[in-house]
Amino acid sequence: MNQTGTFPSPVGGLLEDRMWRGIDDGRMALPFCQACARAVYPPSGCCPHCLRTELPWRPLSGMGRIVSWTRFHRTYLPEYPAPYTVVAVALAEGPVMVSRLLGPEPANDEWIGLAVRMCYAQFDKGRKLPCFRLAAET
Known part of the structure; x- marks a missing residue:
């Protein structure tokens, strides 16, 4: 992205x-x-x-599971226009990491425990940010 x-x-x-x-x-x-x-x-x-x-x-393997999520309805940074979704992910290696969820969202309200895979949002000058996508979508 x-x-x-x-x-x-x-x-x-x-x-x-x-x-x-x-x-x-x-x-x-x-x-x-x-x-x-x-x-x-x-x-x-x-x-x-x-x-x-x-x-x-x-x-890192890049794999994890959603342990929490929220949707921001206000723009705090111009790079992230509202609304956008943020997930807390328990990585397969153990730590919990917070970042954006890109791509399709779950079809129902059962987010907790869903498998995700790390991906990278590309910015100017070659900089990237780790984000996540639903594993079923990758």
């Missing part, structure tokens, strides 16, 4: 920059703890569960 307008400023930092580079390449990655095998999101220098620092980066 191509978006027009300015890319919203991402949170920057040493670890976030690495995550954003992966997103711009269309392959989001996160650090994973070698000791307890959990993904660390947002990226951190140590595991929030066991405090270990051995955290090699791995690409």
Whole structure:
């Protein structure tokens, strides 16, 4: 999906920059703890569960399930004209990520638990944002 307008400023930092580079390449990655095998999101220098620092980066599968959702009826940023839908997704790797749902919405009101797949909205200058689509639609 191509978006027009300015890319919203991402949170920057040493670890976030690495995550954003992966997103711009269309392959989001996160650090994973070698000791307890959990993904660390947002990226951190140590595991929030066991405090270990051995955290090699791995690409995400992009799969997840909706755990919550809402529809915004007001435009807060020009890149996101209202109405638009935001979902909280429990990624297959464990963390919960919040982003937009693109494409068709569920035909009924039973959103919770639906499978989704990560996709990337393309902005100007090659920047991308991770979003989600219903897995049945990809």
